[in-house]
Amino acid sequence: MRDFHDKVAFVTGGASGMGFALARAFGRARMKVMLADIDVDALENAVAELKKDQINVRSVECDVSDRTSVQRAASETLAAFGKVHMVCNNAGVGIGGALELTSPGDCDWIIGVNLMGMVHSCQTFLPHIKAHGEGGHIFSTASVTGMLPVPGSAVYNAAKAGIIALSQSLAAELAGTSIGVSVLVPGFMRTRMGDSVRNRPKRYGERTVASPEGREQLEALIRAGMDPDEVAEKVMRGIQENELFIFSHPEWRSTLEEHFQRILAVYPEA
Ligand SMILES: NC(=O)c1ccc[n+]([C@@H]2O[C@H](COP(=O)([O-])OP(=O)(O)OC[C@H]3O[C@@H](n4cnc5c(N)ncnc54)[C@H](O)[C@@H]3O)[C@@H](O)[C@H]2O)c1
Numbered sequence: 001m002r003d004f005h006d007k008v009a010f011v012t013g014g015a016s017g018m019g020f021a022l023a024r025a026f027g028r029a030r031m032k033v034m035l036a037d038i039d040v041d042a043l044e045n046a047v048a049e050l051k052k053d054q055i056n057v058r059s060v061e062c063d064v065s066d067r068t069s070v071q072r073a074a075s076e077t078l079a080a081f082g083k084v085h086m087v088c089n090n091a092g093v094g095i096g097g098a099l100e101l102t103s104p105g106d107c108d109w110i111i112g113v114n115l116m117g118m119v120h121s122c123q124t125f126l127p128h129i130k131a132h133g134e135g136g137h138i139f140s141t142a143s144v145t146g147m148l149p150v151p152g153s154a155v156y157n158a159a160k161a162g163i164i165a166l167s168q169s170l171a172a173e174l175a176g177t178s179i180g181v182s183v184l185v186p187g188f189m190r191t192r193m194g195d196s197v198r199n200r201p202k203r204y205g206e207r208t209v210a211s212p213e214g215r216e217q218l219e220a221l222i223r224a225g226m227d228p229d230e231v232a233e234k235v236m237r238g239i240q241e242n243e244l245f246i247f248s249h250p251e252w253r254s255t256l257e258e259h260f261q262r263i264l265a266v267y268p269e270a
Pocket residue numbers: 012013014015016017018019036037038039042062063064065090091092093094113141142143144186187188189190191192193194195196199222225
């Protein structure tokens with residue numbers, strides 16, 4: 001998407017962290033923005049903050065893991081702005097802990113928000129974007145842990161690997177159309193992700209008790225992470241260039257290189 005002016009962005013998880021930074025970047029590029037989030041109080045604050053920047057922003061309560069909730073949010077967005085061009089699948093939650101300690105509720109929650117959230121938004125909005133014919137972009141937030149063997153968050157990593165796979169398949173399905181696809185594959189970012197459980201719906205039951213040391217370690221890494229506004233700048237450039245992969249964190253390059261070399265080393269020659 002080269003021209004953002006007057007286009008409409010639907011941003012999930014837009015009330016905090018990376019989603020909020022993306023919403024602000026979209027708004028400053030003169031897009032109209034719908035923030036979709038499960039946290040109503042945070043939505044209210046985010047809208048007030050973005051309005052200080054003269055951004056044309058609205059908000060809608062939405063649980064991306066619930067298809068009906070996404071469809072309702074889509075209807076509200078179309079009623080408010082008429083069209084949607086950019087779908088920003090960014091809502092995500094995570095908790096640390098070994099796989100055998102991850103409860104069925106944890107699994108449903110993590111897969112539901114991170115992976116099914118993307119499926120729900122894409123299936124809801126793609127027919128609309130195709131129908132209006134003005135072009136568009138499907139952007140999603142994955143994680144570098146979706147590409148690497150990292151211990152302690154297996155279900156989250158699997159969901160993020162799924163987002164990368166969905167994005168690649170979607171890019172192939174939409175090749176030659178005016179709808180682009182990008183997936184952000186970031187390292188740590190300074191957001192509220194260490195406290196994802198604040199927005200865990202009761203239906204998923206109590207969270208698994210992760211080790212306090214593991215949690216502290218994760219929170220320290222997130223606190224030392226990249227500023228989301230810096231990541232948002234890279235995302236804007238990536239979307240404009242229709243880059244499939246947006247890699248924001250250069251410090252992970254050597255680890256990725258070693259990983260892919262290990263795979264190629266055992267891959268049979270033709
Ligand atoms: N922070 C990091 O270090 C990091 C690293 C890699 C990837 N990510 C990814 O970045 C994305 C953004 O997270 P963040 O780091 O800004 O965290 P954050 O907690 O600051 O923001 C996440 C937002 O998602 C919302 N949300 C949670 N459940 C939802 C649901 N069911 N429906 C709709 N919205 C929901 C939250 O209310 C919150 O506003 C996530 O996909 C996350 O997995 C984060």
